[in-house]
Amino acid sequence: MNRTVLIAGLGLIGGSLAKALKRHPDVRILGVDTDRLTAEKAFKMGVIDEAADSLEKAAPEADFIFFATPVNATLKLLKEAAGWNLKSGAVLSDTGSTKGKIMEAANAIAIPFIGGHPMAGSHKSGVEAAKEMLFENAYYILTPSEQADEQQLNRLQELLSVTKAKLLTVSAEEHDHMTALVSHFPHLVAASLVHQLDKETKFPLARQLAAGGFRDTTRIASSNPVMWRDITLHNSGMIANQLSLWMKEMEMLRQLLESGNPDAIQAYFADAKSARDELPAAGHGALYSVYDLYLDVPDHPGVISEVTGYLAEENISIVNLRILETREDLFGILVLSFQSPEDRSRAQESLKNRTSYDSYIS
Ligand SMILES: NC(=O)c1ccc[n+]([C@@H]2O[C@H](COP(=O)([O-])OP(=O)(O)OC[C@H]3O[C@@H](n4cnc5c(N)ncnc54)[C@H](O)[C@@H]3O)[C@@H](O)[C@H]2O)c1
Numbered sequence: 267m268n269r270t271v272l273i274a275g276l277g278l279i280g281g282s283l284a285k286a287l288k289r290h291p292d293v294r295i296l297g298v299d300t301d302r303l304t305a306e307k308a309f310k311m312g313v314i315d316e317a318a319d320s321l322e323k324a325a326p327e328a329d330f331i332f333f334a335t336p337v338n339a340t341l342k343l344l345k346e347a348a349g350w351n352l353k354s355g356a357v358l359s360d361t362g363s364t365k366g367k368i369m370e371a372a373n374a375i376a377i378p379f380i381g382g383h384p385m386a387g388s389h390k391s392g393v394e395a396a397k398e399m400l401f402e403n404a405y406y407i408l409t410p411s412e413q414a415d416e417q418q419l420n421r422l423q424e425l426l427s428v429t430k431a432k433l434l435t436v437s438a439e440e441h442d443h444m445t446a447l448v449s450h451f452p453h454l455v456a457a458s459l460v461h462q463l464d465k466e467t468k469f470p471l472a473r474q475l476a477a478g479g480f481r482d483t484t485r486i487a488s489s490n491p492v493m494w495r496d497i498t499l500h501n502s503g504m505i506a507n508q509l510s511l512w513m514k515e516m517e518m519l520r521q522l523l524e525s526g527n528p529d530a531i532q533a534y535f536a537d538a539k540s541a542r543d544e545l546p547a548a549g550h551g552a553l554y555s556v557y558d559l560y561l562d563v564p565d566h567p568g569v570i571s572e573v574t575g576y577l578a579e580e581n582i583s584i585v586n587l588r589i590l591e592t593r594e595d596l597f598g599i600l601v602l603s604f605q606s607p608e609d610r611s612r613a614q615e616s617l618k619n620r621t622s623y624d625s626y627i628s
C-alpha cells in the first residue's frame with residue numbers, strides 16, 4: 267500500500283521531515299511552498315518526490331498533511347483546510363513551536379488534527395539546512411485534537427517512528443508552559459544580550475572580545491526573525507510569565523551583587539552548576555538527552571575526520587557534531603554529542619589514548 271504525505275513549508279523542519287519520512291519505502295512525498303524557488307530546490311535536491319501546484323489541489327490525494335510553516339501561517343492554513351476535499355481517514359498535523367492557538371483552531375473545525383512539535387532544530391532555516399537525522403533522539407511532542415481518534419494517533423506515530431524521535435503526548439497548555447521556559451523565553455534573553463552588546467558605544471572593542479561564553483549563550487539570536495515573531499505572539503502569555511519570574515530573579519541577583527557576600531555568590535553559581543550538570547543525566551526537565559564531549563583541537567584540515575575516524579573504528583556512534591567558533595587563532599572546540607553517557611565515556615577514553623587533544627565534559 268502506498269501512502270502519500272503532503273508537506274506545506276519546505277524549510278529546515280519540513281525538509282528534514284520529508285528526508286526522514288523517505289525512510290519508509292512506500293511513502294511518496296508531495297511538497298508545497300509559497301516560495302516557488304524553495305519548492306523547486308527541494309525537488310531538485312530529492313527532498314520531495316513532487317512539487318504540488320497548491321495545497322488545496324493536492325490535499326485529496328494525501329493520507330497525511332503536515333504544516334511545517336511559521337505558526338501564524340499554520341493557523342491560516344488550518345482554517346482553510348476545513349474547506350478542502352480530504353481523503354477519508356486523512357491525518358493532519360503540524361510542526362509548530364507553539365500549540366495553544368493552533369489546537370484552539372483545530373478543535374473548532376470538524377477535521378481530525380494532531381498537533382506536533384519536534385523538539386530539535388537550529389538557528390539556520392531553509393531547505394539547504396534540512397537533515398534526515400535532525401529529529402533522532404529528540405523529543406517529538408504530539409497534541410491530539412478532540413476529533414482525532416486513537417487509530418489516527420497510532421497511524422501518525424507509526425509514520426513518525428522512522429524519525430527515531432521520542433514521541434510524547436501532552437496537552438497544548440502543558441506544551442506551551444514547558445516550551446516557554448526551555449525554548450521561547452531563552453530566545454528573548456539571547457536577543458536582548460545581543461542588543462545590549464550592540465548598544466555599547468564607549469568600548470567598541472567589546473564586540474571583538476565576545477568569545478565562547480557570549481557566543482554560546484547567544485547562538486539562537488541568529489534564528490529566523492519571522493518564525494520567532496510568530497512564536498512570541500502565539501505564546502505571549504506564558505512567555506510574559508517567564509519574563510516576570512526572570513525579572514524577580516534579576517532583582518534578587520542585583521541584591522546579591524550589592525551584598526558583596528562571596529559565599530552567597532559562590533553558592534548561587536554552585537547551585538546553578540549542579541542543576542545544569544544534572545539535566546541530561548536526570549533525563550527529565552531537559553528536552554534533549556544527548557551527552558556532549560568537548561575537545562580542544564588544532565585548527566587544521568583533517569582534524570574532524572581524524573577524530574570521527576577513531577570513533578568509527580571503535581563503533582561509537584556520534585549523534586551530533588559541531589565546532590564552536592570561539593577562537594580565531596590556533597585552537598577550536600569540537601563538540602561531539604553521544605546517545606548515552608557510556609558512549610561518551612568510551613569516546614573520551616579512546617581519544618585520550620589515541621590523540622593528544624584535551625577533552626572535557628561541560
Ligand atoms: N527552526 C527550528 O529550530 C524549529 C524546530 C522545531 C519546530 N519549528 C517550527 O517548524 C515550523 C517551520 O520552521 P522552519 O525552521 O522549518 O522554518 P523555515 O523558515 O526554514 O521554513 C518555513 C518554510 O515555510 C514556507 N512557507 C511560509 N508560509 C507558507 C505557506 N502559507 N504555505 C507554504 N509554505 C509556506 C516558507 O517559504 C519556508 O520555506 C515553524 O512553525 C517553527 O515554529 C522550528
Ligand SMILES: O=C(O)C(=O)C[C@]1(C(=O)O)C=C[C@@H](O)C=C1
Nearest residue numbers: 363384385386387388389449486
Ligand atoms: O537549537 C536551536 O537553534 C533552537 O532554537 C531549537 C529549538 C529550541 O528552542 O530548542 C527552537 C525552536 C523549536 O521549536 C525547537 C527547538
